Amino acid sequence: MVKEERSFAAPGDRVGVIEEFSPTGLTYEENGEIRSMVLGEIQVDKGERTVSVKGRGLGSPFPMPGDYVQGTVESLTSAGGLVRIYMVNDREVSSDITGILRSHDRRGTSYYKLGDVVRCLVSSLANNTVWLDMEDKDSGIIRTFCSNCGGNVDLMPPDKVQCQVCGNVESRKLAGYNPPMERSEHRRFRRGSGGSFRRRFQRRGNERFRFHRSRRRFMRR
C-alpha cells in the first residue's frame, strides 16, 4: 500500500471523491463524496485507487457466524452449556456475552464439562442467541481439569484426557484434533451398507433366511 503523508479523519470528514477513489474500509459514499465513518488515519492506495480509514477498532467485538470464540463453560442447562465469551477471533471482549454450546456431540457423548475453557465456532445467531459449535478440528477444550479430583490432566488425543493424580479417564473434544468417526461411520467404512441390510432381514424371521444367507455371501465378496 502506498502511503501519503499522515492525515487523520473524524466521522463525516470528506476523504475523497468517487471519481478519484473507491471507498473501502470504514468509509461510505454520499452524493459522490467519500466520507469517513470513524475516527482514524486516512489510508490512500494510489495503485488500487482506493481510500480507507483505519480507526482504533471497536472497543468490543461481537461474535458473528463463522467467528471463533473462547470462553468458559459457566453452567449446564438442558439446552446446553452456557459459555461466557471472553475472546472473539483473538480480540478481547469487554462486555458480557454468553453463548450456548450443545452438551453432546453427534455421537451422543459428552465432550466438555463445567468450568472448561473452550474454543468454539459461532454457528448461528438465531433467536437472539449466540449458538456455538465444537464439531470442527480447531474447536474444542483448551483447558480442563479432572472432574473427579480437580487435578491436572494429560491429553489422550483425539478425544480423551487422563487425570495426572487419580488416573481417571474422561472424554473431551480436544482443540486441534479431528473428532473421531461416529460408530455408524466406521461400519459404513468397513462394509458399505451391509450392516443395515443384515439388521433388516434378521428382524423379519426365518422365512427370509435363505435370501439373507445368499445376501451375506454376496457381501463377503
Next chain:
Amino acid sequence: MTQLISKKNLRLDGRKLDELRPIKLTVGVLKNADGSAYIEWGRNKIMAGVYGPKECHPKHMALPDRALLKCRYHMAPFSVDDRKPPQPSRREIELSKIIREALSPAIVLEDFPRTAIEVYVEVLQSDGSSRIASITAASAALADAGIPMRDLVVGCAVGKVQDKIVADVSDTEDKEGQVDLPVAFMPNLNLITLLQSDGALTKDEFEKAFKLALEKGRYVYEIVRDALLEGFVGRKNEKEGN
C-alpha cells in the same frame, strides 16, 4: 423582571448576543468505558460514556436488523441548586429519548444487528442548554469508542431574551427568557437531528435564530473535531512510543 441584557447589548455573564460560553472537550477520559468524553460548556460539566456494540439485555429487545441504541441522561443530585432526587425524573426520561433520537441517524446501527450500544450521560453540573452539551459529548464519546458514524452530531441552543435573539442560552436566560430553541445537526451532511422550541417565535425570528444555531453549531463542531483528533493522535503516539 431581571434585566438580562444591558443597554450595551451585553448579557448577564458579559457575553455578546451571539457569543458562546467557553467550551472545553476531552475524549478518552474513562478507562472502563469503550469510549468517553467530558465537556465543560460554560458552567455545564457533563461526562458521557459509551459501551458497545455488546450483547443486548433483555434479549427480547434486540433488533434483528440493527443495533439497539440505549441512552440514559442522568443529573447528579448535586448538579442543580436544590438537591435533585437521584431517580429518573420525567425530564430525564424525556431527555434520554431526545438524545437517543438525535444520535441514532448518525450511527451506522445496521452494521451491528442483535446488539446494543449504550450511551450514558451524567450531568455533574447543570447551567442551561445541557441537552445540547450532552448530545455533543455523547457523539464525541461514540466516535471515541470507534463506532461507525455517518457524521458527528453537534448543536447549539439559541433563544429569545428580551425580544433579542441570543446564542447559547444560559440557565437564567432559559428560565427568565422568552424562547429556548435547541438545534442539533450533522454538519457535514447538513441534516437536522433535533429541533425543539420552548416558546413562540415569528417566522423572521425563527429564521434568524435557526441560522445562528447552525453557524454556532459549526463552531462547536470544530472544537469537537479538534478534540477527537488530538485524542486519537495522542494515543497513537503513546502507543508507538513517540
